[in-house]
Amino acid sequence: MLGKGKRSDSTFNLKAINIIAFDVPFPANYGGVIDVFYKIKSLHQAGIKIHLHCFEYGRGQQKELDKYCESVTYYKRQTGTSSMLSNLPYIVKSRTSKTLKLNLLSNNFPVLFEGLHCCFLLDDPDFKERYKIVRAHNVEHDYYAHLAKNETHKVRQQYYRSETRKLRKFEKIIQHADLCLTISENDLIHFQETYPKLNCMLVPAFHQSDSVNIKEGLGDYVLYHGNLSVNENQKALEFIVDNVFNKLDIPLVVAGLNPDKNSLKLVDKYSHVRLIENLSDKDLNHLIANAQINFLYTAQATGLKLKLLNALHNGRHCVVNSKMVVNSDLATCCEVEDQVKPLRVIMKDLMVKPVSEKSIARRKKVLKRYTNQHLADSIIHQLENVKAWK
Numbered sequence: 001m002l003g004k005g006k007r008s009d010s011t012f013n014l015k016a017i018n019i020i021a022f023d024v025p026f027p028a029n030y031g032g033v034i035d036v037f038y039k040i041k042s043l044h045q046a047g048i049k050i051h052l053h054c055f056e057y058g059r060g061q062q063k064e065l066d067k068y069c070e071s072v073t074y075y076k077r078q079t080g081t082s083s084m085l086s087n088l089p090y091i092v093k094s095r096t097s098k099t100l101k102l103n104l105l106s107n108n109f110p111v112l113f114e115g116l117h118c119c120f121l122l123d124d125p126d127f128k129e130r131y132k133i134v135r136a137h138n139v140e141h142d143y144y145a146h147l148a149k150n151e152t153h154k155v156r157q158q159y160y161r162s163e164t165r166k167l168r169k170f171e172k173i174i175q176h177a178d179l180c181l182t183i184s185e186n187d188l189i190h191f192q193e194t195y196p197k198l199n200c201m202l203v204p205a206f207h208q209s210d211s212v213n214i215k216e217g218l219g220d221y222v223l224y225h226g227n228l229s230v231n232e233n234q235k236a237l238e239f240i241v242d243n244v245f246n247k248l249d250i251p252l253v254v255a256g257l258n259p260d261k262n263s264l265k266l267v268d269k270y271s272h273v274r275l276i277e278n279l280s281d282k283d284l285n286h287l288i289a290n291a292q293i294n295f296l297y298t299a300q301a302t303g304l305k306l307k308l309l310n311a312l313h314n315g316r317h318c319v320v321n322s323k324m325v326v327n328s329d330l331a332t333c334c335e336v337e338d339q340v341k342p343l344r345v346i347m348k349d350l351m352v353k354p355v356s357e358k359s360i361a362r363r364k365k366v367l368k369r370y371t372n373q374h375l376a377d378s379i380i381h382q383l384e385n386v387k388a389w390k
Contacts, residue, residue, distance in 0.1 A: 053075065151231060223252075
């Protein structure tokens with residue numbers, strides 16, 4: 001199904017690219033699509049013609065995408081039992097499309113596959129001569145193994161385990177790519193060591209903030225935010241509330257998306273902990289900017305946490321655990337601690353300290369490497385010698 005706003009290119013010598021997205025990348029309101037949307041926007045601003053192909057399963061067609069793309073084409077995701085029972089991972093099988101293949105073959109531009117989810121055509125002989133880029137959003141089988149480990153619902157746990165096995169096997173298809181763009185240092189190490197002949201490059205996540213804006217003065221609360229329908233974030237909240245803030249009298253604000261019943265009960269146990277549900281991006285950013293401390297905690301060292309980039313650009317102090325910044329230069333911009341007692345000491349100390357000019361200068365220096373323009377330029381540089389662009 002073709003989307004609106006389709007424009008045709010009269011020649012094949014334009015600097016253009018096909019992007020296959022696992023979901024409709026607008027609104028840019030969760031991790032994966034944030035990276036995709038701001039990548040599209042940044043490449044467009046750099047003069048690249050974008051032919052977007054996206055799988056639609058509930059978000060609908062979005063006119064906003066027509067502003068940045070030469071064409072936007074939507075494909076229905078093939079959900080259901082047949083995709084679940086395939087030897088391919090469900091996240092891949094449900095994103096197969098004969099129409100997509102035909103549309104991609106109608107031009108000779110490079111193809112950017114967003115995530116392993118979209119890679120079913122990567123080893124297709126008809127694309128052997130095409131320049132193919134895979135954006136690795138995660139080491140997917142590690143991600144699903146972690147989901148299985150922390151899932152208590154038996155049916156969902158079985159699904160995650162099945163996907164883990166299938167994804168570990170399917171990942172080998174990535175060797176057919178000409179370039180793999182990893183989102184974190186950890187992922188870069190994995191792909192370089194597993195597939196020595198694969199051309200890999202670190203390109204951190206595209207995001208909404210390109211300048212460091214730290215509010216002056218002191219805030220009077222610590223902020224934790226996350227999607228509380230996700231098991232990983234539920235576990236993180238449990239650790240933060242029941243292990244760290246149970247013996248602190250510092251106000252903790254929890255900005256939670258779709259909180260589950262256990263999270264609601266958890267915060268109700270403490271008078272100094274307040275939960276605010278389902279905030280708009282504007283209101284969440286207001287909380288981030290006005291907090292004295294943004295506390296970011298994860299149990300899974302996968303990908304690059306976009307919430308960390310947002311907090312470092314717009315928040316005061318950032319306190320994180322080591323898994324949040326593993327193998328990342330962003331650690332130099334944060335207070336990094338895993339143990340409960342030292343975390344309490346750090347919280348008390350930072351609540352009365354303004355962010356120093358030295359600290360802000362350090363952030364600006366480090367975050368220059370994370371600007372969308374810099375990230376887009378690094379991708380464009382890799383494409384300059386591609387035959388279709390000459």
